[in-house]
Amino acid sequence: MSLPEPSAPLPSARHHTPRIVLTGNPNTGKTTLFNALTGLAQRVGNFPGVTVERKAGRLTLAGVGQVELLDLPGTYSLAACSPDEAIAVDVLLGHQADLPRADAVLAIVDATNLRRNLYLVSQLLETGLPLVVALSMTDLAAAQRIEVDADGLARQLGVPVIPICAGRRKGLEPLREALADLLRDDSPPPRPLGPRYPEPLTEGMQALVAVGTHPDADGRPTELSAMEALRLLVDEGGHLEQQLASQSRPELSRRVADERIRLHHRLDGTAPYEVEIAARYAWIDEALDGRVRTPGRLRPSSSDRIDRVLTDRVYGSIVFLAVAAVVFQGLYSWSAPLMEAIEYLLNGLGQAAVTLLPGGSLRSLVIDGVIAGVGAVLVFLPQIAILFLCISILEDCGYMARAALLADRLLSLCGLSGKSFIPLLSSFACGVPGIMAARTIDDRRDRLVTILVAPLMSCSARLPIYVLFIAAFVPARPILGSWLSLQGLTLLAMYSLGLVLAVPIAWGLRRFLRHQGAAPFVMELPAYRWPGPRTVLLRVYQNTRAFVVRAGSVIMAATVVMWALAYFPRPDSIIARYEQERQELLVNCSEPGCADGLDKLARQESSELLHQSVLGSAGRLIEPLVAPLGWDWRIGVAALASFPAREVVISALGTLCNLGTEPGAPGTDLRTALRQARRNDGTPLFTLPVALSVMVFFALCAQCLSTLITLQRETGSWGWTAFAFGYMTALAYGGAMVAYHGARALGWGA
Amino acid sequence: MGRRHRGQGRPVQAAAESLSAWFPGDEGVVVEAGGAPAFAARLREMGFLPGEPVRLLRAGCPLIVQIGDSRLGLRRRDAALIQVRRASAVSDPSKRQSQAAA
Secondary structure, three states: OOOOOOOOOOHHHOOOOOEEEEEEOOOOOHHHHHHHHHOOOOOOOOOOOOOOOOEEEEEEEOOOEEEEEEEOOOOOOOOOOOHHHHHHHHHHHOOOOOOOOOOEEEEEEEHHHHHHHHHHHHHHHHOOOOEEEEEEOHHHHHHOOOEEOHHHHHHHHOOOEEEOEHHHOEOHHHHHHHHHHHHHOOOOOOOOOOOOOOHHHHHHHHHHHHHOOEEOOOOOEEOOOHHHHHHHHHOOOOHHHHHHHHOOOHHHHHHHHHHHHHHHHHHOOOOHHHHHHHHHHHHHHHHHOOOEEOOOOOOOOHHHHHHHHHOOHHHHHHHHHHHHHHHHHHHHHOOHHHHHHHHHHHHHHHHHHHHHOOOOHHHHHHHHHHHHHHHHHHOOHHHHHHHHHHHHHHHHHOHHHHHHHHHHHHHHHHOOOHHHHHHHHHHHHOHHHHHHHHHHOOOHHHHHHHHHHHHHOOOOOHHHHHHHHHHHHOOOOEEOOOOEEHHHHHHHHHHHHHHHHHHHHHHHHHHHOOOOOOOOOEEEEOOOOOOOHHHHHHHHHHHHHHHHHHHHHHHHHHHHHHHHHHHOOOOHHHHHHHHHHHHHHHHHOOOOHHHHHHHHHHHHHHHHHHHOOHHHHHHHHHHHHHHHHOOOHHHHHHHHHOOOEOOHHHHHHHHHHHHHOOOOOOOOOHHHHHHHOEOOOOOEOOOHHHHHHHHHHHHHOOOEHHHHHHHHHHHOOHHHHHHHHHHHHHHHHHHHHHHHHHHHHOOOOO | OOOOOOOOOOOOOOOEEEHHHOOOOOEEEEEEEOOOHHHHHHHHHHOOOOOOEEEEEEOOOOEEEEEOOEEEEEOHHHHOOEEEEEOOOOOOHHHHHHHHHO
C-alpha cells in the first residue's frame, strides 16, 4: 500500500466505506436502478419532486467489499437552480458538512434521450470524480429503433458506458464489475475528456483554480475542480457563489469578480453561459456522431393519445374532478367494515381489562388512557391507508403530472405554478413530505409561499377528526338520490375549506414578499404506465406504518400524560363524599328512579374530580377564551393537548369524555361518548354547531409539531415558523367562531 | 429567414416563428430558446437545443410539446419565447389553410 500523496487522495488510503453517488436526469429509472443494486425497496416516483430525500443503501462489490450508494435527487444540470439540484451539487463537491466527498459517481443516462442526458455527464466529467455511465431504457430505445454504440461512446468519453435495463435486471453484473474496477484502481483518475471551451473561458477557469486550493474535509489541500471554477465564473448569483460568500475566502471571491469582468470584456457581448452551453452541445454532438442512430422522425406514443383526452381543458378537468370525487366518497364507504372490526376489537380489550384488573388508577390508566386513547386513532387506519393508496396509484401511473399541468392554470391565479401541485397534494396525506417536496420549486418566493400554505391542506391526521364528528353529529341524509350523502358533502367541505382559504392567503403572501425573479415553468410528462402493485402497496405500507408509529409513540405519550393530568390530584375527600351520597340514595330509594339518580351522581362526581384536576384547572383558565367558539373547558384542553399531533385531540376527548361519563362502563365507543357528554348544566356538550366549530378549528390550525419542525428546517427560519403557527391559529380561531355562530344562526342541529 | 415554396413537397426553409404560433400536430426543429438567461439555460438543459426535433401536442395554456423523446408542459407565454422552424412547410397545405381559417 503506497503512502498517500498530499494532492491526490488515493483510494488505498481510504479508511472509510467507499461511497458512490448515483445521479442522473429525473425519470430515467434511477430509483429502479438504486433498488436493483442495493436490494432495498424504495419509493419509485416517475414524477419529479417525489424522490426528494437522500437515500442510501449498501452493496457488496467483488474485491472491494461493502460500498455505500447514495441516491441524489434527479437533476438536469449542475448549474443548480432548485434547492434539490443544489443538494446534488453539494454532495458531488463534498460541500455537504456531514458527507465527505464521494469516491465515485454512477451516472444514469436515458438511451432514448441521449442528447439531453449527456449535458449532465459533461458536467460530471468536469468534477474530476471517477465516473461510470449506466445507459438505461435500452429496451425502450430498441423498441424505437434507436441504436447506441456503447463501447464507442465509452472510448469517446473516456469512461465506462454500461447498457442496462434496470427493470428487467439486465446489465447489472457488468455494471457492478465496472464500479468495482473503478474503486479498486489505485492510480489517480484520468483527466476528464470534457467539452473544450474557448480561451477566454479556460483562462478564467485556470486563474480561479490557481487561487482556489483549499483544505478538504480531511485537512489535505485539494484543488478547486474545473467544474467548480466554471460554475463560479458563469453562474452569476448562483448556488456556488452564494456558498462562497458565506465562507471566508476573500482572495477567491475577489478573483471571481475580477475574472468575470475580464470575461465579459473578452467575450464582447456574448453571455458566458451561452458560450458554455454551445461548447457543451458541440461536445455532445461530437460524442454522439456515428455512435447513435435514430430513426429521425418524431414518433407519437400511446401516451399522447390518452393525453389528448386527459389534458383537454374540458374533459381533463372533468376527469380530475371525477377522480377526486371517487376518492372522497370511497374514503367513507370502503373503510366502514374495517373500522367496525377494529372498534369491536378495542371494546373487547376494554372488557378484558375490566375483568382482569382491580379497580383503581392502573385500570383507569389502561382503559381510559391507553385503550381509549390510542385505539380511537387506530380505528381510522383503514381510511388513511385508502387515501395513501389512491395517491400512490395516481402517482405511479403517471397521471399526477397531467393533473399538475391542469392545476397550473388554477395555481397561477394565486401566483404559484404547477410545480406547487405535488407539495400541496402530498400535504393532503401528510404535511411533512409535502413541505419537503417543495424543494423542487426553483423560485424562492413560490417555494416559501407553498411551504406556508401547505399545512392548510387537510392532512390525514385531520381525517379521523372529521369522520368522528361527522358520523356523530351530521345526519346521514342522502342528497341527489343515493349518489352523495350529507355526510360525504360535509367531508368534502372540510377538505375544501383549507384549499379555498389558501388561495387568497397565497396571493397575499406573494404580494408581500419581494419578487426574486420568475423561473420558467417546465414540467416533464412521463409516459403512462400501469402502476406496479408491488411499488404501490409498499408505499402504502410505509406511509401507514409511519402513521401508526406516530400513533404509537407521540400520541401514546401525549395520551398518558393527558390522562395523568386529568386523573390527578384525586382527593379522597371528594370520593368519600360521593360514596356517602351514593349510600344515602340506595338506602332511601328502591324504585326504578334510583338508577337515574345513581347515574347523575356518578356524572357529578366525575365532573367534580375532573374540574379540580391539573388539566381541569388549566382548562378553566382558558375557558373564557374558547367560550365564543361554543366550547367548554374540556374541548379547550383537548385542543391544547393536541399541539404535538392533531390526532391527540381524539384521544384527549376520549379520555376526557370517558372519564367524565360512566367510569364503570369501559369501551363505550367514542361516538356515543361524545353524544352523551354533558356540560355542568346537563345540556349536551356537543351540538352540530359545536361539532362544526371544532372541525373548522382543526381544519385550519397548525397543531402538528412534526410539520412545524419540518417547516423550520426547510425555510431555515424560526420567524417564518412562528408566523405560520400564528396566522393559522388566528385563522382557526376566527373560522371556528364563524362556524359556531353561523350554524346557530342558521338553526342547524337545533 | 427562408422563402416559402409552393407545391412539390420538398423540405424547405420556413421562417422562424414562435412556438406559441403552432397548431397541434405541427412539427419541426428548434431554432433558439430565448428569454431571460436563467430561463433560456433551463430550457436548453431540458432539451430545447438548436436543431432538436420538436412537435406540438397541445396548444393553449399550458402547451405540451414533444421534444426529442420527452413530453414537456410549458406556459403559453414562456413558449412564445421559443423560436422554431417548421420542417416541411408544404406537408399538407389544405390542412394548414383550414387551420388558418379556423
